[in-house]
Amino acid sequence: MAFDFKKEYKEFYLPSKKPQIVTVGPMSFIAVRGEGDPSVEDGAYKQAVGMLYAVAYTVKMSKKGDHRIEGYFDFVVPPLEGFWQQPGVEGFDCARKQDFQWISVIRMPDFVTDVDLDWAKGEVARKKGVDCSKVELVTIDEGECVQAMHVGPYDDEPATVALMDAYLAENGYENDFSDTRRHHEIYLSDPRRVAPEKCKTVIRHPVRRA
Numbered sequence: 001m002a003f004d005f006k007k008e009y010k011e012f013y014l015p016s017k018k019p020q021i022v023t024v025g026p027m028s029f030i031a032v033r034g035e036g037d038p039s040v041e042d043g044a045y046k047q048a049v050g051m052l053y054a055v056a057y058t059v060k061m062s063k064k065g066d067h068r069i070e071g072y073f074d075f076v077v078p079p080l081e082g083f084w085q086q087p088g089v090e091g092f093d094c095a096r097k098q099d100f101q102w103i104s105v106i107r108m109p110d111f112v113t114d115v116d117l118d119w120a121k122g123e124v125a126r127k128k129g130v131d132c133s134k135v136e137l138v139t140i141d142e143g144e145c146v147q148a149m150h151v152g153p154y155d156d157e158p159a160t161v162a163l164m165d166a167y168l169a170e171n172g173y174e175n176d177f178s179d180t181r182r183h184h185e186i187y188l189s190d191p192r193r194v195a196p197e198k199c200k201t202v203i204r205h206p207v208r209r210a
Contacts, residue, residue: 004076005107006188013079013186015202017149017160019167024142024204028112029081029105030055031138037097038082048104049080051124051132056106058120067119071111078107083140083182090175091205092183094155103182105138112137142184146173147204153196157185160203174210181206 006013011022032048056077062069083103084092114137121132146168150160168174186202
């Protein structure tokens with residue numbers, strides 16, 4: 001049976017709607033960095049997402065080809081995630097989407113190396129004609145965070161963030177945003193197939209003791 005990160009690490013992917021503190025250790029991701037409004041049709045963000053999925057599935061399906069990855073085990077491709085930042089804004093501002101600086105990521109098993117990533121990018125270019133040169137392998141260690149499940153449209157996220165901020169104030173914490181610690185979203189629903197009011201998104205913010 002394929003390893004499923006969502007099922008094995010439910011504390012990170014299936015939190016309650018009620019905010020909670022969680023410590024997130026180092027994780028390996030394939031990533032594409034960019035900026036601008038993510039809703040622009042065929043814009044940089046949507047192109048980045050296409051690259052990530054193409055590479056992720058190429059790594060997963062390497063088991064059927066000649067390329068052998070040391071330590072490989074079959075896995076369910078994890079959900080898309082995003083780290084978001086805007087100049088001069090703590091957290092994020094939905095009204096200023098054009099100012100977003102983002103890192104779009106998909107988690108990878110630890111057995112994936114830069115060599116394997118280069119192979120996968122070459123396969124995508126050869127088979128699909130897609131340039132994935134912007135895809136990189138990164139390790140992100142989030143540390144102590146507050147998180148909650150948001151159910152509803154992305155533009156309604158401020159209501160869930162307000163609950164998270166109130167929880168922090170009540171429990172002696174505060175947000176700890178920086179260039180390396182950003183507003184983080186994990187997309188558990190495909191917005192092309194799920195109604196906006198039913199979309200599930202994990203929201204995670206870096207924190208520290210007040």
